[in-house]
Amino acid sequence: MVQEQIKESVLKVVSPDSLVGSFESLLEEVGVSEKISTYLSVVIFSILVLIIAKVAHFIVRRYLVKHVERFMEKTKSKYDDYFVKRKLIIRASYIVPALIIYTSLDLVFVQFDHVNAVLHNLVSLYFIVVALLLIDSFLKGVGDVYETLPNSNERPIKGYLQGIYLVFVLIGVLVTVSILLDVKLTVVFTGLGAIAAVLILVFKDTILGFVASIQLTANSMVKPGDWIEMPSHKSDGTVMEMTLNTVKVQNWDKTISTIPTYALVSESFKNWKGMEESGGRRIKRSINIDMKSVKFCDDKMLGKFRKIKVLKDYIEDKLEELEEYNKQFDIDESILVNGRRMTNLGVFRKYLEGYLHNHPKIHQNMTFLVRHLQPTEKGIPIEIYVFSNDQAWANYESIQADIFDHILAVLPEFELTVFQFPTEKLSATMMEEV
Known part of the structure; x- marks a missing residue:
């Protein structure tokens, strides 16, 4: 019984209402009006939270992130070095200040419900952006690790990884719409069917490129390092990179041509790989x-x-x-x-x-x-x-x-x-x- 009373007392002391109320009462005692004390407490607590968030991010970035990266670089495995190179740990540190701000909003803006709700939404959008950055770093790290494998040139996966990232971006956009419009995500998905035709039109090249990437890779039609000739696009040279939407070709005159990925499936081109592999x-x-x-x-x-x-x-x-x-x-x-x-x-x-x-x-x-x-x-x-x-x-x-x-x-x-x-x-x- 005594323990419960102590617990309730502690909660009252550290609760948002008691902290803000105590600070406002202190201001009123020194002669500040009630309205001004309310706004002044919000400003002071906001500045305090921002300082704490900044210091926390600095400490995490300066010490924790560096120690984790050094530890990963010293391990026997070289695979984790690629994730360090892609700044996966650095981007993860962006979550710390957002968490501090998010958990402090109810404390600072306890009397301003509308502002509190708007700021909660903004911080939530920030979380979505950070999550997409983390996914981007992780997928690029996976691509770098895959390129170290012996048969990576035979089956490039860069197009697949870009397709996966595109799916996460679309999910992020839908969640953002859900937050901004204050509707359930299921309602957004339901309404998505009505604009499916518009989305298909907007992302036509991306969809065609994704399907073409699968066909090119599955049938081993072309890969980075191949010499291809495609007169319709004035390209004759070595494939440098294959992405979801384009294929980069360095021509023999050192110019760079970009060919839509789906064009390599819908149109004819000559791949000199057979000649190179024949030995003559x-x-x-x-x-x-x-x-x-x-x-x-x-x-x-x-x-x-x-x-x-x-x-x-x-x-x-x-x-x-x-x-x-x-x-x-x-x-x-x-x-x-x-x-x-x-x-x-x-x-x-x-x-x-x-x-x-x-x-x-x-x-x-x-x-x-x-x-x-x-x-x-x-x-x-x-x-x-x-x-x-x-x-x-x-x-x-x-x-x-x-x-x-x-x-x-x-x-x-x-x-x-x-x-x-x-x-x-x-x-x-x-x-x-x-």
Whole structure:
């Protein structure tokens, strides 16, 4: 019985009414009017609460937060360092002053119900903002931890994390509306159906981007580090970042292009990942031979070709084959059109095959072709269709250039010439264009 009486006495002493009332009574005793004492007590208590909140936040930020961060940095695990980097602990400290202010409102504004209610709502909104900041830091920390995993590039989750954060933001907005309008959250959700069409219109790109992120990741269509080419958006370069709404591409000229995420699903693009993973890069280029320079090989030419290392065995075997064939069918070889004969173009094609087979920069286990294309008014194209074993752009271009430098230099040895417009015809063509 005595304990209960003591407890009631203590509650009366520390209750808001007794504290504010005692302070007001003290002011009235020194000659301050009742109305002024009421307002003056509110101002003084407000300043006191703000000072306490500021000091509490300073102490927590200066000592508690620093000690917690140092402890996390010294642990063996490196994962918690990412949450420190994302300021998760610092943002958590923002709750302390808000808690002090929130619990003090009933004490300070006990006689001002309307102001008390407004301030309660404002502090509640502050709590929502801090909660969203904490969720943002936590999700970004999770993303940083995930990127340390070996297969993180294969399955990026940044779009998913942004989608999750967007859901929390929407919930925060709905709670804010509920607080400001002083209605139940269930009523807000009920009314949400009426504006669903407007929300879909407003967040159309976000919704499309979220769905596209899932499709791109699930089907391994593209990931950061891939080289993609998308002419419709004038993009040709390396994917830097994939977010909920955009994909950043650094083009080869060092400019940055941003492509809507859903465009990579709705439109076509070329991903060079297959080439990079294959170990080779295609060389597909042709040179036009003047058809007037194509002719049968005579003994003098064959004698010269026998001295070429990559052709020696081919010439010997081919001559034996042709001799047996012509004897079998009793061919009169005094007439050139009779029987089978070697041409300088055919021997040149075989030379190219041997040259490329012995080239150290040509991939020997991938598609390998040296072929004739359809003759045109510009001559007969000889196409090189092979793969280099060096994929670096500068090296790849150098390999191509070296091969075709050699081809142009060696053509006269086979008494072949490259087709090009005569100077007079070229001049006339240019005049017509002018």
